[in-house]
Amino acid sequence: MSRISHARRLGKYFLLVDNMLVVLGFFVVFPLISIRVVDQLGWAALMVGIALGVRQFVQQGLGVFGGAIAYRFGAKPMIDTGMLLRAAGFATMAIAHEPWVLWVSCIISGLGGTLFDPPRTALVVKLIRPQHRGRFFSLLMMQDSAGAVIGALIGSWLLQYDFRLVCAVGAAVFVLCAAFNAWLLPAWKLSTVKTPMREGLNRVWRDKKFVTYVLTLTGYYMLAVQVMLMLPIMVNDIAGSPAPVKWMYAIEACLSLTLLYPIARWSEKRFRLEQRLMAGLLFMTFSLLPMGLVSNLQQIFTLICTFYIGSIIAEPARETLSAALADARARGSYMGFSRLGLALGGALGYAGGGWLFDAGKAFNQPELPWMMLALIGLITFFALLWQFGYRRAHPALLEPEA
Numbered sequence: 001m002s003r004i005s006h007a008r009r010l011g012k013y014f015l016l017v018d019n020m021l022v023v024l025g026f027f028v029v030f031p032l033i034s035i036r037v038v039d040q041l042g043w044a045a046l047m048v049g050i051a052l053g054v055r056q057f058v059q060q061g062l063g064v065f066g067g068a069i070a071y072r073f074g075a076k077p078m079i080d081t082g083m084l085l086r087a088a089g090f091a092t093m094a095i096a097h098e099p100w101v102l103w104v105s106c107i108i109s110g111l112g113g114t115l116f117d118p119p120r121t122a123l124v125v126k127l128i129r130p131q132h133r134g135r136f137f138s139l140l141m142m143q144d145s146a147g148a149v150i151g152a153l154i155g156s157w158l159l160q161y162d163f164r165l166v167c168a169v170g171a172a173v174f175v176l177c178a179a180f181n182a183w184l185l186p187a188w189k190l191s192t193v194k195t196p197m198r199e200g201l202n203r204v205w206r207d208k209k210f211v212t213y214v215l216t217l218t219g220y221y222m223l224a225v226q227v228m229l230m231l232p233i234m235v236n237d238i239a240g241s242p243a244p245v246k247w248m249y250a251i252e253a254c255l256s257l258t259l260l261y262p263i264a265r266w267s268e269k270r271f272r273l274e275q276r277l278m279a280g281l282l283f284m285t286f287s288l289l290p291m292g293l294v295s296n297l298q299q300i301f302t303l304i305c306t307f308y309i310g311s312i313i314a315e316p317a318r319e320t321l322s323a324a325l326a327d328a329r330a331r332g333s334y335m336g337f338s339r340l341g342l343a344l345g346g347a348l349g350y351a352g353g354g355w356l357f358d359a360g361k362a363f364n365q366p367e368l369p370w371m372m373l374a375l376i377g378l379i380t381f382f383a384l385l386w387q388f389g390y391r392r393a394h395p396a397l398l399e400p401e402a
Contacts, residue, residue: 033052138320278385
């Protein structure tokens with residue numbers, strides 16, 4: 001085995017362990033914030049929607065600068081600093097008894113993600129060969145699902161004692177992540193050439209195809225983020241207890257572990273990346289449309305299953321397409337900018353979703369937020385269809401993977 005192949009192999013294992021720790025720490029805390037704020041503290045859903053939206057916007061909206069800064073100082077110090085900031089955000093969240101304190105804690109947490117997320121994604125693009133990236137992203141999604149259910153189980157168990165314990169455990173996991181990276185992460189370079197920060201950012205802005213693609217994904221993310229806001233609230237309201245929320249993530253884990261990799265392998269040989277992305281988006285859209293009419297756990301879990309199947313189809317294709325469109329000379333900047341759609345979609349999905357959820361209750365129209373989300377999903381589908389309806393500057397991307 002060559003030295004480069006050996007480094008790639010070790011890097012792959014490192015990325016898998018690191019990703020598992022990050023996902024576990026995140027899902028111990030974040031799925032339970034909406035339940036803590038709406039159910040236990042009695043705040044409006046808009047309050048938690050703003051908090052989650054601010055975190056999403058700060059982390060993903062500033063991600064392009066996080067990726068560019070990583071060029072200047074290297075991936076390792078940015079990842080370590082970001083994970084410690086995430087831990088500090090969770091510690092602040094433990095004492096959040098006023099909305100502004102919750103918002104500050106989410107801003108700190110988001111700033112941490114701004115620093116560690118783009119360099120970690122750029123390392124995946126650097127270490128995994130293009131023909132293997134789709135499968136590796138599928139493995140990461142399977143890990144995300146397993147980490148989500150384990151984290152939600154731990155968090156919901158701790159929530160029955162004290163929300164401060166939930167935050168403390170989440171913070172401890174991110175401190176462990178920082179130590180793990182400080183100890184084992186080599187000082188890898190992110191790009192094939194040394195690109196100044198301004199040049200990397202300018203290179204992204206001049207790539208109109210990439211910019212259009214990223215902004216189009218805003219609508220996709222407005223749907224995707226509801227697994228952290230409205231879906232847990234709905235499950236909690238119907239069940240009368242936060243306990244079944246963990247089963248929502250257990251469903252995702254079971255579907256991902258059994259279907260994600262086979263679907264990715266089967267579809268990558270038969271369909272183009274954008275076709276897989278749009279097909280998954282349609283599944284997600286039509287699963288949300290009747291959500292406001294459900295009256296029992298069986299119905300809502302059936303729709304959640306459909307939503308997750310759509311995500312399983314779309315997400316590996318989305319990640320692979322984003323990586324394939326990135327210029328190797330400015331990977332960090334591209335991977336950072338690719339999060340802008342998540343920043344906008346997350347902020348609008350959380351804040352707008354929370355507002356619509358409150359409005360639906362106030363006007364006794366619980367189907368209102370879900371109908372609006374379905375409309376956004378359809379608009380996004382047609383926008384993607386227009387963008388990828390004919391061959392453009394990257395014709396190779398419109399063919400099935402070899």
